[in-house]
Every structure is written in C-alpha cells, then in structure tokens.
Amino acid sequence: DARLAVVTGASSGIGAATARALAKGGFEVALGARRKKRIDALAEEIGGHARELDVADSNSVEDFAAWTEELGGASVLVNNAGGAKGLEPVAEMREDRWRWMYEVNVLGLAMMTKALLPQIRRSGNGHVVIIGSAAGTETYAGGAGYAAAKFGAHAVFGSLRLELLGEDVRVTEVMPGAVRTEFGLVRFEGDEEKAEAPYKGITPLTPEDVAECVRWAVTLPPHVNVDRLDVRPVRQGAVT
Ligand code: NJP
Structure with missing residues (x-):
C-alpha cells in the first residue's frame, strides 16, 4: 500500500509542487x-484527496486529522502552510500581522x-517535514516579525527531533x-x-526545487534522517 502523505498549504507554491x-x-x-x-483541482490532477484546512484553527486541524484517519492514517506530514505579512521595522510593527x-x-505547525x-507513529515509517526558512536562523532589518x-518553527523542529529520538519517526526541516x-x-x-x-540579481529557486528536496528526504531508506536542508539560490547571500 502507498504511504499517505499530508501536505499543508497545498494550494500554491512549494506545497502544490511538493x-x-x-x-x-x-x-x-x-x-x-x-x-x-485550488486543492480540489490539484487533487483531481494528481489523483489525490483534498480537504479544507486552516492550520491556525484547532477545530479545523482536528477535523482534518479525523479525515486522514479515515483515509487510513498519515505516514508523512509536510508542514508547509505559512508565510509572511508586511515587512516593517519593530518601531512600526503591526500587531495583527505579527500574530x-x-x-x-x-x-499551526505545532497543532x-x-x-x-x-x-504517523502508528505507520511504522513516519516522517514529519517542516518547511522553515533561511529566516529561521538569520534575521534582517524589517524582517523581525x-x-x-x-525562528519559532526552527525551535519546534529542534524539540520535536529530540522528543522523537528512540522512535521510528524522522523529522526534517527544509530551510x-x-x-x-x-x-x-x-x-x-x-x-x-x-x-x-527580492529576486533582483539572483535566479530564485522554483517551488519544484524545494519539492525535490522534500521528495528526496522522505524517500531515503527509513534508517536515514536528514535533519536539516539549507537550500538557497546561487548568489543569494543574506536573507532580505
Ligand atoms: O508561498 P505561497 P510559498 N491554513 O504563498 C497556505 C516558506 N518559505 O509556497 O490557505 C492553511 O505560494 C496557503 O494556502 P491558502 C513559507 O514561509 C517561502 O512560498 O489556500 N494553509 C498556501 O498554499 C511557507 O511556510 C519562501 O491560502 C495556509 C501556502 O500556505 C512555505 O515556504 C522562502 C494558511 C503558502 O503558499 C510555503 O510558502 C522561505 C492557513 N492558515 C520560506 N495560511 C519564499 N517563497 O521565498 C497560509 O525561506 N496557508
């Protein structure tokens, strides 16, 4: 039987490509x-399943988990849903965006x-993937929020990795x-x-580039854990 892989934020970008x-x-x-x-159309294209999900809403998360249980239970979870809103110095921070x-x-990632x-535990070959960011270990002017x-997602990854040591569940962060x-x-x-x-002077990664990193990590033999993948465009130095 094929392993069931859940992808959050699958309606565009990295999630859809993954x-x-x-x-x-x-x-x-x-x-x-x-x-x-969007996810209905993608599910039809790839022969998958789709359900509405708001990762920031605990009821929606619980409903989604009950649904994947009915599908036979997830083996892989790709926590990709996320993003940024606004780019302002701390002195001008807008509380609603930071929240x-x-x-x-x-x-959302933790829930x-x-x-x-x-x-994932029950599957015997479980894998939790987190799509973090280069901004998970470096900060920049205007990017504090x-x-x-x-950085918080990176901390969740670090703790989870240690909490699951001794179990057959892999944890990978792609940054x-x-x-x-x-x-x-x-x-x-x-x-x-x-x-x-932000793309001036560089050739940005495509969503497919990042998706390939995820596919690679989750299809390695079950005893191989890729902890962290830092992937950025050639010529990209600091995060902006
Ligand atoms: O962006 P985008 P990416 N509940 O906007 C979903 C990280 N990253 O593919 O709900 C559920 O095309 C949203 O779906 P919808 C970034 O932080 C990116 O680039 O339908 N889903 C959409 O599918 C993020 O973690 C760059 O609006 C929610 C998806 O998230 C991940 O890559 C650099 C949601 C966002 O797709 C994918 O972002 C980097 C919710 N509450 C890290 N809220 C980059 N692009 O340069 C949003 O370092 N979504």
Missing part, C-alpha cells in the same frame, strides 16, 4: 489549505504535528532562501513590483 512530486514518487497524497477550489505570522508558522502524530515566527511563489504577493499585499524586488 504534492505533485510526492504523487509522482508513489505516495497517496492528502492536500489541505483554505482555498478549497498572524506566529499563529500560522508556529502554532498539525500534534494532531497527526498518533497516525517573519524571522521571529520562523529555503528565495523561492518564486505567491509568498511575495501575500507579503506585499499584491504589489507585484515589491514582490519581485
């Missing part, structure tokens, strides 16, 4: 995101992992640099010019 890569790699894939139409970034990137862990959230997705549009509220600015 769902496609895992389906091609022989996984049965269960997609979650708030934009239901949103924390809720999605940290709380999803907690909800699916019983299924996002970096704080991704990308610039990837051309809808991320920039969300961050800059649809302002396409600003969204493109």
Whole structure:
C-alpha cells in the first residue's frame, strides 16, 4: 500500500509542487489549505484527496486529522502552510500581522504535528517535514516579525527531533532562501513590483526545487534522517 502523505498549504507554491512530486514518487497524497477550489483541482490532477484546512484553527486541524484517519492514517506530514505579512521595522510593527505570522508558522505547525502524530507513529515509517526558512536562523532589518515566527518553527523542529529520538519517526526541516511563489504577493499585499524586488540579481529557486528536496528526504531508506536542508539560490547571500 502507498504511504499517505499530508501536505499543508497545498494550494500554491512549494506545497502544490511538493504534492505533485510526492504523487509522482508513489505516495497517496492528502492536500489541505483554505482555498478549497485550488486543492480540489490539484487533487483531481494528481489523483489525490483534498480537504479544507486552516492550520491556525484547532477545530479545523482536528477535523482534518479525523479525515486522514479515515483515509487510513498519515505516514508523512509536510508542514508547509505559512508565510509572511508586511515587512516593517519593530518601531512600526503591526500587531495583527505579527500574530498572524506566529499563529500560522508556529502554532499551526505545532497543532498539525500534534494532531497527526498518533497516525504517523502508528505507520511504522513516519516522517514529519517542516518547511522553515533561511529566516529561521538569520534575521534582517524589517524582517523581525517573519524571522521571529520562523525562528519559532526552527525551535519546534529542534524539540520535536529530540522528543522523537528512540522512535521510528524522522523529522526534517527544509530551510529555503528565495523561492518564486505567491509568498511575495501575500507579503506585499499584491504589489507585484515589491514582490519581485527580492529576486533582483539572483535566479530564485522554483517551488519544484524545494519539492525535490522534500521528495528526496522522505524517500531515503527509513534508517536515514536528514535533519536539516539549507537550500538557497546561487548568489543569494543574506536573507532580505
Ligand atoms: O508561498 P505561497 P510559498 N491554513 O504563498 C497556505 C516558506 N518559505 O509556497 O490557505 C492553511 O505560494 C496557503 O494556502 P491558502 C513559507 O514561509 C517561502 O512560498 O489556500 N494553509 C498556501 O498554499 C511557507 O511556510 C519562501 O491560502 C495556509 C501556502 O500556505 C512555505 O515556504 C522562502 C494558511 C503558502 O503558499 C510555503 O510558502 C522561505 C492557513 N492558515 C520560506 N495560511 C519564499 N517563497 O521565498 C497560509 O525561506 N496557508
């Protein structure tokens, strides 16, 4: 039987590319995101399953976990849902945006992992993947709100890795640099010019580049744990 892989935030960017890569790699894939139409279309394309999911809402998370249980139980969880809103210095921080970034990137990651862990443990070859960020270990002027959230996700990864030692569950964090997705549009509220600015002078990663890292890590033999993958475009130095 194919292993069931859950991908959160599968409606665009890295999540959608990862769902496609895992389906091609022989996984049965269960997609979650708030934009239901998009994940329905993708599920049809790859022969997977889709259900509405808001990782920042505990009821939605519980409902999603009950659904994957009905599908036979998850073996792999790719915690990809996340993002940034706004880019402002601390002196101008907007509380609602910082709360949103924390809720999605940290709380959402932890709640999803907690909800699916019983299924992942039971599968005998479980794997929790976290899509963190290069901003999870480096910060930058104007990026404190996002970096704080991704540092938080990195901390969740570190603790989880230690908490699961002695069990047959792998934990991997993928920390990308610039990837051309809808991320920039969300961050800059649809302002396409600003969204493109961070890519100047570099060729950003494609969502498929990051998806390939995930596919590789989860298809290695079960005794191999890739702890952390730092992947960024050639020429990209500091995070911006
Ligand atoms: O961005 P985008 P990426 N509940 O905006 C979903 C990290 N990253 O693919 O709910 C459930 O195309 C949203 O779905 P929807 C980044 O922090 C990126 O680049 O339908 N899902 C959408 O599918 C993030 O963790 C870059 O709106 C929720 C997805 O998240 C991951 O990569 C660099 C949700 C975002 O897709 C994927 O982002 C880096 C919720 N509450 C790290 N809220 C980069 N692109 O440069 C959002 O270092 N989503």
